Amino acid sequence: MRGILRHCTSGLAALVAVAALPNALAQSGNDWAEYGADGANTRYSSLNQINTGNVKKLKAAWVHSLGTNDSQESSPIVVGGTMYVTSSTGPRFVFALDAKTGAKKWTYQPELPQDYMSTVCCGLDNRGVAVANGKVFYGRLDAKMDALDANTGKRLWSVTVADYRKGYAISSPPLIVKDMVVTGMAGGEYGVRGFVAAYKQSTGEQVWKTYTIPGPGEPGNETWKGDSWKTGAASTWGVGSYDAKRNTIYWATSNAGPWGAQTRGPDSMDYGQYTNLWSASQLAFDADTGKINWGYQYTPHDAWDYDGINEAVLTDLKIGGQTVPALLHADRNGFFYVLNRDTGKVVAADPFVTVNWATHVDLNTGRPVETANNEKRPQLNKWARNVCPNLIGGKNWQPMSFSPQTGLVYLPAFNMCMDIANREEEYTPGKFYLASEFNLGMPGATGSHLAEFIAWDPVAKKKAWVIEEEKMWAGGAMSTAGGLVFYGNIDGMLKALNAKTGKLLWEFRVGTGITQSPVTYSVDGKQYIAVVAGRLKGPPSFFGTIGQKMIEASPEGGILMVFAL
C-alpha cells in the first residue's frame, strides 16, 4: 500500500495523499498540474469528495468568458489555487484566475502576426499551457513558444520554434521534463518535416531537437522515395508523455505527407521498404539527449491521413500473470494498442470501432494486415470506397482517461467511413499539400449514431460499456477516485457517469459544444470540476449534411464553467 507520494512535477513540491492507488504513474492530487493530470496522461484524479453518491447535487460555481469564439480546446492547469487557461485563436488570451472564485489575477495577450491564420489547418485552437518553477509556458499558432511569470503574467522569453510561413504551428501545450520544456509542432498538411524540441525553462535556450523523419545517412531515410522525406510531415501536434523513472519521453507522429502515397513509395499495400518512418508512429525519446530509443509504426505507408498523434497513456497492466510496463494508445486507424513501453513491442492491437482497411494487426511483425488487393487503400486516381474508419479516425485528439480504480480506459470514438483517392499535386511552401480527394460525409457501418463514448478494458481487449452519441465529435474524458467519469458532447451537455457501469448520474447544459476533457482540483478542502466549452468551428465544413447538424447543435462560443457541490 502506498501512503503518500511526493509530487514534484510542477516544481512546487506538494504533498499529495493517494489512498491505496495501485499505480504510481497516476499522480494528480489537489492540483491539476499537467495537461493530462500527470506525466502519464491518465486524466485520472485521486479526488473523491464528488462521487457517485453526491454528484447529482453538483451546481455551477462560477463562469469565465474566454473572449473568443473559435473551437475552444484549452485544458486548464491548476497549481496552488490558481487556474491558467487560454482562449482559441493564437491563443488570443492567457488568463490566470483564482481557482476558487474565478476572480482575474492577470491576463496576457500575445501579439501574433496578421497572416498566421492562412497556414493553420483545421481550426484556430490552443490546448492550454504548462506550468513549472513559477513560469507559464505555451505554444502559439505562429510556431513560437513563450514563457510568462506565473505570478504577474509578465513575459520572460519567447523563442521561434519554426517558421509559420512554411506551415508550421503549435497548438498543444509543451511537456514539462525536469528543467526543460519540450514541444511538438503542427503542419502535417503543409509538407513540413516533423520534430520534437526541448528548451531550458530558465532562458528558452534550445537543449535538443530531434527530427521524426531521418535525414540522409540516418537509419530509416531509405524508407522514403527520393527526396520525399523533406516534405514527409510526421508532425507532433499532440501532447507528449513522460516516465521519470525511465527518463523517457513518449510522443506520437502525424500522417505522412502528403496524404497521396504515390509521392513517397509504390502507392500500394506491397510497400516493401517504403514504410515512411517515422510517420504515423509512436516514438520513445531519451529525455536528456532527444535520441530516439525506439519507434513503432501504427500505419506504414499511410494513405488515409491516419494521423497517429493521439496521446500515450502510461500505466502498468497485469496481463497473463505478468506485469507489463504498458503504453496505451487509441489510434485514428481504429485499433487500440497496448505497447511495451520499454521495448516498443506491440502487446495487443484490437479494433475499438468498425475497421475495414486492415483485417488485423500481426502481433509477430507488428504490421497491420491490409485488406486484399488494395481494395481499401486509395491510389493515384483510384477511389477506395467506404473505408472505415474515416480520416477523422476511430478517435481524434480529444483525450482519453485511464482509471486505476476500474482498470478501464474511457475514450470518445467516431462511427464514420469515407471515400478517398490520391491526386497529383505539386509542393508549394506554406500551402496545403494533400495530393488527395475525399468524401467524409458518410455515416459509419454500425447504427445511426456517429460517435461513441467507450469504456475499454485494455486487459480483456474489449468494450466494457458504450454510450452512443447521435452527432459527431464527442468530447474528451476525465475519471476520478469518486468512481466517476466525465465527458461532454457537441450539444453542450456535460455528463457524469458511473465509471464502472456507464450509468448517467448527472448532466448540465453549458450552452455550446464541448470537445476538451474536464479537469478537477481542490482548493481549501473543496473539490471543483472545470470544463472549457466552445463548439468546434473548422471541422464541420468537411462533413456535408453531417457537418451541418454539428453546426446546428450549438452556437460557437467561449466559456469556462466551474462546478462544485
Ligand SMILES: [Ca+2]
Ligand atoms: Ca493530419
